């Protein structure tokens with residue numbers, strides 16, 4: 001029998017407002033550097049008599065996200081207590097939303113290997129993060145309450161996905177959307193976004209839903225996808241053996257690459273939801289929603305399609321560039337400047353997604369904050385296009401400006417990188433390379449013409465990237481092909497003299 005998976009995801013995204021969800025304590029990214037338990041107050045420590053107040057900015061960010069996800073915003077919101085007992089939860093309940101959440105019934109369009117798909121969003125609501133348990137082996141567990149009360153946005157998809165590839169596309173698109181909306185910085189390692197997948201399988205074509213398992217606390221796309229793959233296979237194997245799947249909560253063991261049971265059967269009833277008596281119903285006006293809607297930035301998929309259309313760049317590059325709106329802005333500024341210098345946008349995109357992204361990744365510096373501004377990139381590529389610089393020299397100058405700053409012209413001058421097209425200098429380098437590599441020369445002459453590129457590379461190397469590659473190629477061919485049949489090339493016979 002053929003089986004199909006039915007997959008839904010819940011995403012918890014921290015909202016980086018200045019203060020927490022229900023009190024005035026500061027919200028810090030994990031590298032904020034504050035000592036444990038220094039961003040706390042009676043409200044987020046749940047001292048008796050402390051009263052919560054809803055953070056207006058967090059509600060605004062929630063509406064912003066819900067609108068981007070095409071949801072219906074509720075004009076009347078209610079907060080609710082979700083009770084459960086755990087040491088990281090000082091009140092013994094989380095203030096969340098239940099009966100009247102912020103938003104419902106939206107969708108997110110994604111692109112999958114099988115084409116575009118629309119994934120429905122069931123619900124978007126606001127809640128608060130829990131404290132962080134600091135576990136040390138051999139010592140008592142300690143608790144840092146700095147994270148307790150940090151605003152969280154929970155986004156619940158419908159069980160609309162059927163393959164791990166769709167799950168991955170949904171998670172990545174949602175991630176890019178939230179980062180573009182500046183909900184948070186997108187640092188998955190520090191837990192800015194957390195995924196929970198719920199998974200069941202059924203015979204292909206069946207309509208009913210079988211019991212599902214929920215995989216908790218997935219902090220990377222890799223863990224999300226691998227755990228789903230594992231869980232789908234595990235459930236199929238159980239059905240094939242004639243056994244049943246139990247509804248349960250699972251953890252994911254990254255090392256052993258398998259899911260494991262955490263607790264079984266938790267029903268909504270166990271949370272004993274009831275309206276939070278300390279927070280009155282929250283009314284959201286249509287005017288406020290309209291204001292927020294008017295300020296929505298362009299979303300990644302729309303931006304990607306526009307870059308392809310407006311600048312004729314490859315969809316692949318457009319997707320890379322729109323992974324962050326700051327990168328897309330950088331590209332657009334460079335592409336617009338490039339137009340006045342007849343530089344192709346694809347050429348600019350190639351240098352950004354190749355060399356500049358490489359430099360950014362190795363240094364952890366963001367593209368829009370790096371010393372190579374769009375103006376400098378375009379100035380440099382204009383020299384390249386005119387043939388004053390080789391591509392190797394462009395790389396050198398990019399790396400130099402990236403690490404030390406400075407202008408392209410001054411850097412080219414200082415490093416002596418103006419491309420050499422002078423025949424005499426080129427021929428000197430070519431002779432050197434041929435002399436130093438008799439074996440390769442022999443191979444080439446035995447009609448291994450594929451070696452030409454290798455020879456060009458050698459000349460580029462000894463010239464420090466200054467040799468004009470096109471001219472080098474032409475001269476190399478002449479020199480290498482002068483004597484075929486095992487004799488030494490006439491190194492002293494310089495054709496220009």
Ligand code: ZN
Nearest residue numbers: 023025041044
């Ligand atoms: Zn507080």
Ligand code: MN
Nearest residue numbers: 012096127154
């Ligand atoms: Mn939640």
